Structure formats: C-alpha cells, structure tokens
Amino acid sequence: MFRKALLMAASLLVMGQASADASLLRLATTTSTANSGLMDLLLPKFTAETAIEVHLIAVGTGKALRLGREGDVDIVLVHARAAEDAFVDAGYGTDRADVMYNDFIIVGPETDPAGTAKSNTVAEVLQRIHASEKPFISRGDDSGTHKRELVLWQSASKSPDGSWYREVGQGMGKTLQIANEIDGYTMTDRGTWLAYESKLDIQLLFEGDPPLFNPYGIIAVNPERHPDVNYPGAIKLINWMTSPAAQKMIGEFKIKGQQLFVPSVGNAS
Amino acid sequence: MDVLLTSTAEAFRLLFSGNPEIWEIVGISFRVSSMAILAAVPPALVIAFTLAYGSFPGRRFLISLFNTFLSVPAVVIGLTLFIILSRQGPMGDFKLLFTQTAMGLGQFFLCLPILVCMAHVSLQAADRAAWETARTLGANRLRAFFTVLYEIRFGLMAALLAGYGRIISEVGASMMLGGNIAHYTRNIPTAIALETSKGAFAEGIALGIVLLFLAFVLNSLLQYVQGKGSINP
Numbered sequence: 001m002f003r004k005a006l007l008m009a010a011s012l013l014v015m016g017q018a019s020a021d022a023s024l025l026r027l028a029t030t031t032s033t034a035n036s037g038l039m040d041l042l043l044p045k046f047t048a049e050t051a052i053e054v055h056l057i058a059v060g061t062g063k064a065l066r067l068g069r070e071g072d073v074d075i076v077l078v079h080a081r082a083a084e085d086a087f088v089d090a091g092y093g094t095d096r097a098d099v100m101y102n103d104f105i106i107v108g109p110e111t112d113p114a115g116t117a118k119s120n121t122v123a124e125v126l127q128r129i130h131a132s133e134k135p136f137i138s139r140g141d142d143s144g145t146h147k148r149e150l151v152l153w154q155s156a157s158k159s160p161d162g163s164w165y166r167e168v169g170q171g172m173g174k175t176l177q178i179a180n181e182i183d184g185y186t187m188t189d190r191g192t193w194l195a196y197e198s199k200l201d202i203q204l205l206f207e208g209d210p211p212l213f214n215p216y217g218i219i220a221v222n223p224e225r226h227p228d229v230n231y232p233g234a235i236k237l238i239n240w241m242t243s244p245a246a247q248k249m250i251g252e253f254k255i256k257g258q259q260l261f262v263p264s265v266g267n268a269s
Numbered sequence: 270m271d272v273l274l275t276s277t278a279e280a281f282r283l284l285f286s287g288n289p290e291i292w293e294i295v296g297i298s299f300r301v302s303s304m305a306i307l308a309a310v311p312p313a314l315v316i317a318f319t320l321a322y323g324s325f326p327g328r329r330f331l332i333s334l335f336n337t338f339l340s341v342p343a344v345v346i347g348l349t350l351f352i353i354l355s356r357q358g359p360m361g362d363f364k365l366l367f368t369q370t371a372m373g374l375g376q377f378f379l380c381l382p383i384l385v386c387m388a389h390v391s392l393q394a395a396d397r398a399a400w401e402t403a404r405t406l407g408a409n410r411l412r413a414f415f416t417v418l419y420e421i422r423f424g425l426m427a428a429l430l431a432g433y434g435r436i437i438s439e440v441g442a443s444m445m446l447g448g449n450i451a452h453y454t455r456n457i458p459t460a461i462a463l464e465t466s467k468g469a470f471a472e473g474i475a476l477g478i479v480l481l482f483l484a485f486v487l488n489s490l491l492q493y494v495q496g497k498g499s500i501n502p
Contacts, residue, residue, distance in 0.1 A: 026367065031466065035463075035466065035467045040451075055367065055448070055450045055453060056450060056451060057367060057448035057449070057450060058449065058463075059448075070355050070356050070357045071356040071357070071361075072355055072356050072366050072367070073367075171466045172466075173465070173466040173467060173468050174466065192468075195467055195468045195469075196468045199272065199468060199470075226356065228364075
C-alpha cells in the first residue's frame with residue numbers, strides 16, 4: 001500500500017521525464033575527458049547520427065565505475081586499466097574497448113630543487129623527489145590519475161609518506177593550483193595542464209616515458225546484472241567511438257595547437 | 270589581480286553578448302529552485318502551524334529537530350538522497366538519479382527546515398487572538414488558518430526569500446543528485462564549480478555575477494516588504 005502510494009507520487013513527480021528510454025544514454029566519464037571539450041565535439045555528432053541523446057556525467061574514475069556497478073548509468077568511459085579489468089571480470093561491465101590514450105606529465109617549480117629534469121625514467125623522477133623531500137601534491141581522490149600515481153610510486157620502489165607528500169583530495173585543476181602556490185611537484189594529465197598552463201608559474205619538467213601513457217577504455221554496463229540499462233544504445237556508442245570517423249576526430253582534436261589524445265584503433269600495439 | 274580584472278571584464282562580455290549557454294544554465298537554476306520551493310511551502314506551513322498551535326507530546330522535540338536540520342550540510346542531504354534514489358536504493362525503480370527531479374528533491378529538503386523554522390517563529394510572535402477571533406466569528410479551521418497566515422505574511426515572505434537564497438546558490442547536493450549534465454541538470458552553482466575546475470575563470474565569474482545580482486534583487490524585495498511591515502506610521 002505504502003509502496004503503491006510512493007509509486008504514484010513519484011510518477012507524478014517524474015512527469016514526462018525520459019525513463020527506460022531507448023533514445024537516452026547515460027555516460028559516466030572522467031573529469032579530464034569532459035573538461036577537455038572532446039566530448040562536446042564528439043557527442044553531438046553521435047546524437048545526430050543515431051538520435052540517441054547522451055547525458056554526460058563527469059566524475060572521478062572510481063565514482064564512474066561505481067555508478068556503472070550500481071546500474072545508475074548505461075556506459076562508462078574511464079582510464080584505469082587495472083580497475084577496468086576488475087570491473088569486467090566481476091561481471092559489472094561488458095564489451096570493453098580501447099578508445100584512445102593521452103599521457104601524464106610531471107610538473108613542478110621552475111627552479112626544480114629536486115633535479116627531476118635530469119631523469120631518464122619517471123621512476124627516477126619520483127626517486128629524486130622522494131630523496132629531496134620537496135613537496136609533492138597528490139590528487140588523493142581515488143581518481144584514475146591518483147591510481148596511476150600510486151602505481152608509479154610502487155614501481156619506483158618508494159613509499160610516498162612524510163610531510164612533503166600532500167594528498168589534497170581535489171580535482172586536477174585545483175591540485176595544479178595548490179602545487180603552484182606552494183612550489184610543489186605534481187603529476188597531471190596533459191589536457192588539464194594545457195588548460196591551466198598560462199595561469200601557473202610551475203613548469204613541465206618530465207614527459208614521454210611509456211609508464212606515463214594513459215589509455216581510455218569504454219565499457220557497457222552488463223545488461224544481465226541490470227536488465228533495464230540501455231544496452232543497445234551503449235553498444236552503438238562503443239561501435240561509434242571506435243569507428244574510423246570518430247577515431248579521426250579524436251586524433252585531430254587540439255587544444256592550443258597541441259594534440260591531446262591519440263586514437264587507439266589501428267594504433268594498438 | 271590581473272587575472273581577476275581580465276576575468277571579470279571577460280565575464281561581462283559573456284553575459285551581455287547573449288551567450289545562450291550561460292542563459293540556459295541560469296534558466297535551469299531558476300526553474301528547478303522555483304519548483305522546489307513551491308513544493309516545499311505547503312507542507313512547511315502545515316508543519317509550522319502544527320508546531321505553533323498544536324499541543325501534543327514530542328512537540329518541543331520536533332521544534333529542536335527542525336532547528337537542527339538548519340545546519341545539515343547540503344552534501345549530507347545529497348548523499349542520503351543519492352543512496353535512496355540510486356538504482357540499488359529503495360527508490361531505485363523510479364530512475365530519478367541524475368534528473369532535474371532529483372535535484373529539485375534535494376533542494377526541497379534543504380529549504381524545508383528554513384521555511385518551517387522561520388514560519389514557526391513568525392507564528393509564535395503573532396497574536397493567538399487572530400485565530401480565536403476568526404474562530405469566534407464563525408470561520409472554519411481552514412479559513413482561520415489562512416487568516417493567521419495573512420497576519421504573519423511579512424515573516425513568511427522573509428522565510429521564502431531566505432529559503433530561495435539557500436537553494437539557488439547550493440552546489441553540493443545539486444552536483445551529486447543532478448550530475449551536472451549539460452543542458453539538463455547544469456545549474457549556476459555546479460557550472461561555476463565546473464568552469465573553475467577547467468580553469469575557465471571568466472565563465473565562473475559571469476555566473477557568479479548573475480547569482481549576486483539575484484541575491485541583490487531578493488534582498489531589495491525583502492527590504493521593501495519589511496519597509497511596508499514597519500511599526501512606525
């Protein structure tokens with residue numbers, strides 16, 4: 001009885017809102033993709049071709065995967081390979097495909113007190129920062145960037161602790177601003193860096209080591225777990241994102257004259 | 270200082286060049302918050318009236334409870350509703366998460382305590398005689414209820430403006446429940462948060478100016494209403 005009343009009240013509330021609608025797709029993605037403007041370029045084209053409207057929800061990778069697990073979105077586009085594989089293995093997601101990759105870079109004060117610019121590998125960069133105990137700002141928010149940073153510390157065989165290592169629990173932009181204010185080092189994705197570079201005094205110090213590459217995967221939420229997700233729509237988006245036309249657009253997307261993402265299809269090693 | 274000046278100049282240019290995206294965001298903000306407060310007024314009035322005129326066990330406790338709700342952080346309301354509305358939550362079947370309805374619900378629960386507490390204080394300060402007189406003159410309870418509300422109309426107006434001021438500028442719950450979806454659940458505060466995180470300070474400031482302007486209009490309105498409610502001749 002109570003449940004019935006609730007249902008009636010809620011259906012009154014919903015009033016004409018699209019629910020369980022095949023023409024609506026909910027995509028959870030990371031702030032780095034959404035903030036770069038890439039999705040603003042791609043999604044309208046997808047909508048024009050398929051008449052499927054995409055609601056883009058920008059959160060950290062951890063939250064995006066959680067939304068997928070709970071069935072609150074139909075599809076996720078994230079960058080944290082290990083977590084993605086675990087997500088698929090656990091049966092939460094299906095039909096994973098590589099879409100593109102970009103890279104992380106190490107930025108820090110122009111004076112480079114830890115001498116990181118002399119390094120040959122990112123492991124060496126982190127070892128130098130660790131040895132110098134100069135401030136390092138970590139996202140500390142369980143995002144894809146944060147997860148990657150922790151993996152890099154591990155492969156550098158250093159544990160980031162001590163008062164020089166500061167977890168701020170903020171997005172990439174805020175983290176860069178904090179690093180700038182206290183003359184610290186941090187690791188950032190290139191897209192956010194390009195958006196912020198002109199407002200900051202800190203400099204790009206290290207780039208190009210393969211462990212810094214950052215692949216993005218797209219995963220449909222498993223319809224066997226959540227029967228009412230828009231699975232056909234999700235598959236359409238996966239096919240479209242990996243199609244030659246979309247891959248070309250990804251490769252040609254530029255911020256301030258710099259290419260941000262490298263398409264994965266055809267480039268897969 | 271330079272960043273502040275150039276961003277503000279750019280902000281004014283954005284606002285007055287009729288940038289459709291900014292005005293769409295403003296429209297969403299107003300629509301959702303207006304619906305939320307309109308939905309919250311009737312229950313708030315009934316609750317406040319019951320608290321002021323009723324006598325039942327637990328009345329004082331309820332008053333304390335509503336006063337406590339005044340200080341609930343918006344993100345806590347956001348998180349609670351998020352869990353309830355999520356597909357795995359008790360109301361998951363309605364698929365309300367990341368809709369304007371979810372955002373409106375969050376704002377509803379944010380402004381309800383403000384409306385209840387301020388209306389209750391107004392009722393407390395008002396003369397109980399209004400109720401008694403209306404009843405003696407043969408008005409039924411509903412009619413008498415409206416008579417009393419008319420007596421405290423200035424206090425109610427202030428409550429309305431305070432409640433609206435809170436929800437139109439609230440970011441935590443709207444971000445969690447609406448998801449900041451472009452053209453759909455992106456309102457002024459979540460857009461400011463987003464633009465700031467992108468480093469697009471001009472857009473952030475432009476939207477901030479709209480909010481400030483709104484706050485100014487609301488406050489002027491309040492001033493005007495209170496001016497009329499003055500006890501001086």
